[in-house]
Amino acid sequence: MGNRKVKPQGIAHILKISKGSTFAVLHEHLEMKKLLPKWVRRLLTPEGKQQRIDDLNRCLVIIKRDKSEFLRQYVTMDETWIHHCTSESKRQSSEWTGSGESRPKRPKTQQSAGKVMTSVFWDSLGIIFINYLEKCKTINSDYYCELLGN
Incomplete structure (x- = not known):
């Protein structure tokens, strides 16, 4: 319990038991599972x-x-990347076909021409303001002060 990042192989090596037995003890008897930590700012x-x-x-x-x-x-806000061109994913472009029908054709897509960081402010009635970050600029306190007119 002192090192929760230890791998089952490491436990098996220390206890001199098989990896399968280690896995069974951890999951079935101790009811433990390995989860990724939640990311917080x-x-x-x-x-x-x-x-x-x-x-x-x-x-x-x-x-x-x-x-x-x-x-x-x-009023709240969020930032997001806006791509100049967003193509369908493979899953989005899939189609049902009948038996014996040929596979649907889809043109090969090109990479997006670029993307821009966008700040969007909204309230209960909808979007109030959208700002597109200039190239080589960074979102920081100075950026927000400039946006808010301080």
């Missing part, structure tokens, strides 16, 4: 956690008072 400090709790409590007070007004004022 950063682990919050206790102060940061408390700040989030305080902010959410203030939002809950406003929501309980007037939900539609809260939603009207609430």
Whole structure:
């Protein structure tokens, strides 16, 4: 339990038992499974956690008072890559064919001409603002300050 990243082969070697037996003990008897860790941007400090709790409590007070007004004022955003040309995946372009029919033909697609990072802001009524990041620019606090006019 001290090293949860150890591989079953390592346990088998240490205990001098087969890999199959190690696997059986781990999965069937101890009911353990190996999972990938969930990715998070950063682990919050206790102060940061408390700040989030305080902010959410203030939002809950406003929501309980007037939900539609809260939603009207609430703005959120996200960033995403927009490809200049997005082609269908193999799965998306698959078609049902009858017995004896030839395989459907699809032209070979070319790589996208490029992509651009896009910041999208929206509220309860829809999209408010879209910004396309210039080449060689980085999304950081200066970028957001410039976008928000600070």
